[in-house]
Amino acid sequence: MxxxxxxxxxxxxxxxxxxxxxxxxxxxxTRLSFLRSLMRRLAAEKVKVTRPVWEMSDDGFGRAVYSLDFGGHTYSLVAISTDLPPEMRTDRVIAEAWDSAYVLYDGVPDAAELDRITANAPRQEAGRFTERDLVLSRANKSVRLFAHVTERLQAGQQPDTDMIRSVGYLMRTTAVYGNGKFGIADRRLIADRPGLEGPFAAEMLTVWLIRNFTHDLAEHVGGAPLDDHLKRHLGVGNSTGLGMAPFLVxxxxxxxxxxxxxxxxxxxxxxxxxxxxxxxxxxxxxxxxxxxxxxxxxxxxxxxxxxxxxxxxxxxxxxxxxxxxxxxxxxxxxxxxxxxxxxxxxxxxxxxxxxxxxxxxxxxxxxxxxxxIGPLSSVIKDTDTLRVLLEQYFSWAMEIDFSAPAEHQQFWYVSEAKQEPRLGDRYLEPGSELESPLDIARRIVSLYKALPLQNQSVVEFSRDVSGHGLAIERAQLVMRYQYGEIQDNLVGVGCLPIDMLRCKLSFFGASKFDPKSDRWTRITLCQGAPLIGELDKGADDWWLPVFQG
Amino acid sequence: MNGYSFTEVEGVLTKAARGSGAGVAHAAKFAKAAALALASDEGADLVNAALADLPNGVIRDHAIWLQRDLADAGEGTVMFPIGDALWVGYIDSLPYKSVETPTGKIAVYMDVFAKPVRPPRVFISDKNMAKWQVLAAKTYVPETEQSRLGGAGAGLTDND
Structure with missing residues (x-):
């Protein structure tokens, strides 16, 4: 524990x-962000990254493997670079092809495993994976910067520093999947491993290795090395949309x-x-x-x-x-x-x-x-106790007037096409009867109003009055986990999902938030982070990175 | 039979239960228990029977019985009867140490936290997975042009 x-x-x-x-x-x-803590662990072990496989055409299409020993285990990033027609390049979750695909693998893949991953990783959600595959990801090029960097290197020059500063990455990931998605390993299979105990540690390790691959790929296509101080400022971009928001709830x-x-x-x-x-x-x-x-x-x-x-x-x-x-x-x-x-x-x-x-x-x-361990609920025996607890911990929810249409104008749902979270307008779009249960405040208020005047056991109440199970569960958690509830109305017209995204991404260690709407944002990860050869040179002074052109 | 991650199975069964009429909390508890039960020979049959009984049946009853006995026990030791694999799955999903006693009960020590033990893979027939995916799909909202364009909030191309 x-x-x-x-x-x-x-x-x-x-x-x-x-x-x-x-x-x-x-x-x-902050320095508690997951990328920062991971870098400190990697640096403490003076981790060395090797590149046992580099099978890449002159124009940068092929596959590579990076391996490292960390916390008593060996991990490998398998990177696959494909030739993507420009009209197929989109950061949206509806995309079906990407410039590059990645798997963080448990161990070093042999030829058969490498072929299996090479066949499946570019298909992403349509592929199938095993418990040896720990993280699945994909990334698209920043076409503008990638082309500029490689053209400059081919011409024997370093890239323009203003472009490096303003874009800040050669590729941006559009998904970094962990915890069992599409058959990859469940999080709990690696959660006790030294170095990977922290939240999203395997995902952050993947991102850091992807960043290194993007540098290597640009140098390979450009035929010359990039200056280290430029590489250090080239992180990994990321496009994040609504799919990430419900996690916090x-x-x-x-x-x-x-x-x-x-x-x-x-x-x-x-x-x-x-x-x-x-x-x-x-x-x-x-x-x-x-x-x-x-x-x-x-x-x-x-x-x-x-x-x-x-x-x-x-x-x-x-x-x-x-x-x-x-x-x-x-x-x-x-x-x-x-x-x-x-x-x-x-x-x-x-x-x-x-x-x-x-x-x-x-x-x-x-x-x-x-x-x-998982949620440790407090037991609430009777409805009078439950009422007092709701009044004490959920007064913020009681203040919302849910009779006003604007306070439940939005609804969260899962789309049939991509099975991804979406946000709709209850009064303009169909499907609100299939709403996802992110309306915690509304459910709490509904529970409060349904509580009987005559005290009874919560078990009896749950049996007699259906539909309040989730609200009762949240009430049972709140005493132990007081920072576990977003104290706002997540279905009100004023709810901006971008706020949830920024909170979560800041814990990842993201900077340079670049919102494209109130529902998705671009960010930069690993900007200023140590390069793979710098882990023994002090790896912890890159809070809010600044580009020294 | 194909191997799935525990998370995948838990996810599809949560939605399948909701799609069949279970409440949110009951569906989540059922899915955790069911994914454990599927390791036994009888597991798939129990899961299918439970889904077929919704909105009544064990998916509702097991959650309520569990809540009742845990509430009565406070922070002591709770003795549960041994039942079928699905019922045992409910108990094994709790974040507490549990052991079978010589008297044919399961003792749950509510003062000893323990991680639920789960298999690395859950093996499911194509027929059952297809059946559960159909039930799960009842929780999905079909795409419209408006939701496709605006639901996730992104633009159409990102080629900069």
């Missing part, structure tokens, strides 16, 4: 503040553990009574880096660009004043408290900054972010 780190509840920001969609949609990656234990770890980390650094000079300097250095990072973060979406520009302006004022707080007692607590009137974007950037310099104080929290 995970080590349990008892927080000091009074020092934590309450769920009523933290678990709101708009704040979750303002989060930045259907995994309340994980959501709780992630948020609790982050809030506990913040509480710990706020409790530091006095900063040493080197710590003060580090905070100031990172605040400056945040300014530079924001300056390099531009997106095409007008509204989001405006939001970034406001954050830049606000942060400039914040950065200028940070030094005033650092000589005080409990400096970081005072500094964080001074943010209370600032925007949520500023506040959450400050949270991320304050955690960053204090690895010795917070990194152990990464061990608490998994869910090794």
């Amino acid at each position: 995970n080590a349990f780190v008892a927080p000091t509840p009074a020092s934590l920001r309450p769920p009523s503040q933290v678990m709101r969609l708009s704040r979750m949609g303002s989060m930045f990656p 259907t995994h309340p234990v994980l959501l709780n553990n992630w948020m609790l770890a982050r809030e506990t980390a913040l509480a710990r650094v706020r409790a530091i009574p006095v900063l040493q000079p080197v710590q003060k300097a580090r905070v100031l250095e990172l605040a400056k880096r945040a300014t530079q990072h924001l300056a390099q973060w531009d997106v095409p979406d007008v509204d989001h660009q405006r939001r970034i520009e406001k954050l830049r302006a606000d942060w400039a004022g914040v950065e200028a004043s940070i030094g005033l707080y650092l000589n005080q007692t409990y400096p970081l607590d005072t500094l964080m408290a001074s943010m209370s009137q600032r925007s949520e974007d500023v506040q959450e950037l400050m949270v991320s900054l304050l955690i960053e310099p204090f690895g010795d104080l917070v990194d152990d929290l990464c061990e608490t972010m998994g869910d090794t």
